[in-house]
Amino acid sequence: MTSYLLQRVLLMIPTFIGITLIVFLVVRLAPGDPAELRAAGGLGAAASGGISVDKRGAVDEAMAQWRAQYGLDKPLYVQYAVWLQNIFTLSFGVSFKDSQPVWGKITERIPVTLKLNLWSLLVVYLVAIPLGIYSATHQNSITDQATTLIAFVLFAVPLVWAATMALVFLCGGDFYYLFPPGGLESLDAADNWSWWRKISDHAWHLFLPVVLLSYDGFAGLSRYMRASMLEVLRQDYVQVARSKGLDESVVVFKHVLRNSLIPQVTLLASILPGMIGGSVIIETIFSIPGLGQLGFESVLSRDYPVVLALLAVTSILTLIGILISDLLLAVVDPRIAFGRRAQ
Amino acid sequence: MFARSWRFILPVLFVASCGDKAEIKVADVKPILSKEEAGKPVTGDWLVYHELSDPEQLNPLTSSDAVSSEIGGFMFEALLTRDPRTLEIKPYIAEARPEISQDKLTYTFKIRKDARFQDGRPLTGEDVLFSVKAVKCPFVNAPFLRVYFNSLVDAELLDPYTIRFITKEPYFRNESVLGGITLLPRHHYDPENLLQRVTVKDLSQDPAKLPPEAKQFGENFNKNYNRNPMGTGPYKFNGWKTGSELELIRHRDYWGNGKEGIDQPRLDRLKFRFVNNMDAALNRMKSGSLDYIEALQPVQAVRGTSSNRFNQEFRKYEYYSPSYTYLGWNNEHPIFRDKKVRQAMTYFTDRKLIVKSVLFGLGEVVDSHIYLFRPEYDKSLVGYPYDPLKASALLAEAGWRDTDGDGVLDKTIDGKKTPLRFEIKVNSGNALRKSVALVLLDELKKHGVAASVRELDWTIFLNDVKNHTFDAVVLGWGMPTDEPDAYQVWHSSQAANKGSNAISYKNSRVDEILEIYRREFDAKKRVEMYKEFQQILHEEQPYTFLFVRKQVSVVHRRFQDVEIFPAGLRPIDWWVPARNQKFASALTPQ
Numbered sequence: 001m002t003s004y005l006l007q008r009v010l011l012m013i014p015t016f017i018g019i020t021l022i023v024f025l026v027v028r029l030a031p032g033d034p035a036e037l038r039a040a041g042g043l044g045a046a047a048s049g050g051i052s053v054d055k056r057g058a059v060d061e062a063m064a065q066w067r068a069q070y071g072l073d074k075p076l077y078v079q080y081a082v083w084l085q086n087i088f089t090l091s092f093g094v095s096f097k098d099s100q101p102v103w104g105k106i107t108e109r110i111p112v113t114l115k116l117n118l119w120s121l122l123v124v125y126l127v128a129i130p131l132g133i134y135s136a137t138h139q140n141s142i143t144d145q146a147t148t149l150i151a152f153v154l155f156a157v158p159l160v161w162a163a164t165m166a167l168v169f170l171c172g173g174d175f176y177y178l179f180p181p182g183g184l185e186s187l188d189a190a191d192n193w194s195w196w197r198k199i200s201d202h203a204w205h206l207f208l209p210v211v212l213l214s215y216d217g218f219a220g221l222s223r224y225m226r227a228s229m230l231e232v233l234r235q236d237y238v239q240v241a242r243s244k245g246l247d248e249s250v251v252v253f254k255h256v257l258r259n260s261l262i263p264q265v266t267l268l269a270s271i272l273p274g275m276i277g278g279s280v281i282i283e284t285i286f287s288i289p290g291l292g293q294l295g296f297e298s299v300l301s302r303d304y305p306v307v308l309a310l311l312a313v314t315s316i317l318t319l320i321g322i323l324i325s326d327l328l329l330a331v332v333d334p335r336i337a338f339g340r341r342a343q
Numbered sequence: 344m345f346a347r348s349w350r351f352i353l354p355v356l357f358v359a360s361c362g363d364k365a366e367i368k369v370a371d372v373k374p375i376l377s378k379e380e381a382g383k384p385v386t387g388d389w390l391v392y393h394e395l396s397d398p399e400q401l402n403p404l405t406s407s408d409a410v411s412s413e414i415g416g417f418m419f420e421a422l423l424t425r426d427p428r429t430l431e432i433k434p435y436i437a438e439a440r441p442e443i444s445q446d447k448l449t450y451t452f453k454i455r456k457d458a459r460f461q462d463g464r465p466l467t468g469e470d471v472l473f474s475v476k477a478v479k480c481p482f483v484n485a486p487f488l489r490v491y492f493n494s495l496v497d498a499e500l501l502d503p504y505t506i507r508f509i510t511k512e513p514y515f516r517n518e519s520v521l522g523g524i525t526l527l528p529r530h531h532y533d534p535e536n537l538l539q540r541v542t543v544k545d546l547s548q549d550p551a552k553l554p555p556e557a558k559q560f561g562e563n564f565n566k567n568y569n570r571n572p573m574g575t576g577p578y579k580f581n582g583w584k585t586g587s588e589l590e591l592i593r594h595r596d597y598w599g600n601g602k603e604g605i606d607q608p609r610l611d612r613l614k615f616r617f618v619n620n621m622d623a624a625l626n627r628m629k630s631g632s633l634d635y636i637e638a639l640q641p642v643q644a645v646r647g648t649s650s651n652r653f654n655q656e657f658r659k660y661e662y663y664s665p666s667y668t669y670l671g672w673n674n675e676h677p678i679f680r681d682k683k684v685r686q687a688m689t690y691f692t693d694r695k696l697i698v699k700s701v702l703f704g705l706g707e708v709v710d711s712h713i714y715l716f717r718p719e720y721d722k723s724l725v726g727y728p729y730d731p732l733k734a735s736a737l738l739a740e741a742g743w744r745d746t747d748g749d750g751v752l753d754k755t756i757d758g759k760k761t762p763l764r765f766e767i768k769v770n771s772g773n774a775l776r777k778s779v780a781l782v783l784l785d786e787l788k789k790h791g792v793a794a795s796v797r798e799l800d801w802t803i804f805l806n807d808v809k810n811h812t813f814d815a816v817v818l819g820w821g822m823p824t825d826e827p828d829a830y831q832v833w834h835s836s837q838a839a840n841k842g843s844n845a846i847s848y849k850n851s852r853v854d855e856i857l858e859i860y861r862r863e864f865d866a867k868k869r870v871e872m873y874k875e876f877q878q879i880l881h882e883e884q885p886y887t888f889l890f891v892r893k894q895v896s897v898v899h900r901r902f903q904d905v906e907i908f909p910a911g912l913r914p915i916d917w918w919v920p921a922r923n924q925k926f927a928s929a930l931t932p933q
Contacts, residue, residue: 098400135695172630181626289586
């Protein structure tokens with residue numbers, strides 16, 4: 001087991017470097033120049049009256065000066081090497097926007113994103129797992145088919161549309177006012193509110209984003225669950241359990257459910273990066289100051305250090321997620337580890 | 344195990360279903376509508392202000408975005424300002440407008456003795472001098488701002504309240520540039536007085552020769568003052584939740600309280616809320632959590648804000664935003680070298696239709712690059728109406744005929760048969776500019792002109808414009824609300840070296856006007872010069888000037904003294920009558 005772990009961890013290093021290289025190139029080769037964006041008087045900027053040639057020289061010089069300050073004047077491979085080296089010392093540099101350390105900007109927003117995604121994960125599992133079990137045990141019944149249909153319709157509804165509709169119809173405006181139109185707390189929120197008032201205000205603001213983040217996850221997970229339940233239901237030992245005269249609920253919940261949960265462990269791999277990656281759409285539409293919003297704004301303003309740091313963190317988490325799910329799989333299903341040992 | 348987990352989610356559902364129906368209870372009193380009823384201005388209440396995004400940061404020198412400067416405008420002041428109605432320069436922290444020497448190179452400002460910073464310490468000449476040094480210091484991360492101060496070569500204090508600036512060349516705009524320097528407290532931004540022994544003259548020269556203190560100052564200044572601004576202005580910084588909101592609080596002991604010619608703040612708090620999505624912003628406004636949106640999208644201004652309910656609570660303000668959109672013809676292109684072709688193109692362009700259908704009527708056709716409210720604007724210009732027949736006649740006059748019967752006009756230019764075929768470039772993602780090009784395209788097709796539209800990514804588009812590799816473009820320029828200086832866009836020298844005269848317009852008389860204009864300190868003479876200049880442009884049509892857009896702002900009706908000025912609305916003047924105040928007066932003890 002230890003050597004397996006070591007082997008896997010060592011393998012992660014070249015994979016990670018490969019990812020960073022691709023990420024770096026994609027981000028840096030995309031059109032757009034942060035220096036030009038910052039030279040607000042740039043040609044064509046709607047708010048300016050143009051730049052004279054004598055000033056153009058000064059602006060070009062200022063742009064060069066600005067680029068030099070952030071090392072953007074060096075060849076791309078040098079920049080990559082410097083960046084990679086910094087990552088291994090856990091230094092992500094400073095943001096172009098406000099010269100603040102990137103790491104601080106990220107950690108500032110982690111709690112919000114984490115909260116949003118943990119809740120939505122909980123909702124997805126709470127709905128999809130029972131749904132999958134029900135569908136499997138009542139295979140091909142009308143309810144099975146109806147829930148499948150609904151789950152897939154939900155899966156097909158674009159989030160941007162659903163979120164905008166929810167915002168227009170449910171959040172004040174000209175229709176119903178059931179939920180707040182964005183943000184995380186009320187306008188008059190104060191520190192002297194009771195804890196209950198604070199929590200309920202918070203929950204009221206989080207409800208809609210969480211529901212919207214969850215609905216399209218129902219289809220996938222409930223299908224996985226249904227398929228793996230059906231597979232286990234066909235096993236001989238289930239037949240044996242039934243013929244022993246065990247109660248059907250014991251058969252389903254004790255024998256089938258446990259075994260069919262094993263494949264779900266692999267899904268963990270995508271959960272970890274998903275926690276941090278956040279949802280750009282929901283955070284933007286509901287003005288929630290999470291990592292998705294930070295990433296989106298950083299891409300628009302070509303704030304390379306922030307974009308690259310977010311991508312690096314997400315890819316590390318993906319790798320760790322895969323590692324953990326593989327290890328867990330070996331723990332819950334000893335056959336996998338045995339197979340390796342035989343090799 | 345599932346049954347147990349439901350217990351955690353139930354409270355959430357419960358809370359959600361019984362949440363308050365409004366984020367804030369609105370006072371049930373009807374807003375006062377008449378001025379007489381409102382009475383005298385009183386203090387109190389908050390203004391909840393919409394912004395699309397966070398400011399970059401709050402150091403007025405190192406930030407370069409519009410949100411930072413908008414918020415900074417409430418906290419910082421300068422020597423001079425502009426009268427909001429006449430847009431004329433008037434003194435603010437200075438006692439009077441500067442004394443300008445005979446050779447127009449030296450500007451001497453006398454500073455008021457009663458101005459104080461927000462920590463109560465008086466503003467002196469030392470702070471003004473420090474502010475100049477901070478801008479000029481090459482280690483301060485403000486390279487783009489510094490470009491404007493290139494012509495400032497020295498500054499010195501004559502006495503503690505008098506400062507003298509020396510500039511390189513006479514230029515009438517120097518007064519407003521120098522008078523516009525953001526005034527910073529030296530004791531706050533440079534507590535160790537690192538710049539004390541460095542002079543403005545030193546800072547204008549080789550950075551390598553500067554003492555290490557200057558570098559040390561630059562590093563401190565860039566790093567440590569992003570979220571703790573302090574100026575002489577009427578509002579103080581009071582907290583910032585990144586990504587959601589920023590709050591300013593009225594400075595109770597503001598030095599300008601009750602003084603004539605100084606803005607009088609009344610609102611206790613300005614809360615800036617950041618909402619990136621305009622649909623969400625409008626919804627927030629309707630649900631009572633925003634008081635002011637500066638710019639609605641055109642479609643929002645027409646739909647979704649017309650109901651009675653909305654208009655009882657809010658008021659829309661329409662006004663021109665100081666920028667214009669134009670079709671630029673590459674004046675060096677074989678087809679567009681001919682004035683008649685350019686004039687024909689303007690006659691082909693149905694500008695009124697564009698304003699009506701593309702802008703939902705929220706705009707105005709213009710024939711000049713000068714802002715409509717400026718005295719320089721030449722009202723006598725007779726427009727080019729939409730007239731395709733006249734346009735076709737002009738093309739025929741210029742020698743364009745369909746000789747080969749392929750449906751496209753042609754002409755022999757420089758011995759080569761050239762079809763009347765060109766491409767209009769626009770930047771992708773700008774639906775408005777693309778629609779403009781498409782409207783023209785439809786018209787041209789009917790008259791034997793084969794034009795096409797090409798969308799390009801902004802950076803690539805910009806490169807093509809700078810390198811003059813285009814036939815025609817749809818673009819926009821800002822129109823200064825203060826004294827215009829269009830030298831960079833129209834002078835022939837600016838066509839080279841990636842200058843702003845990207846269409847290569849060249850006219851010797853225009854060059855001459857632009858040159859003398861910059862050295863003319865008599866405003867009346869300048870106006871006359873620019874009228875002649877506009878008439879030349881009007882005749883030559885190097886651009887087809889299209890329109891100025893109208894911006895639509897929405898303000899809650901409880902605010903009084905909301906007035907449209909040439910440069911837009913001024914929330915600093917607004918106040919709320921006591922019985923309409925929505926938020927409890929909550930000025931924390933200071």
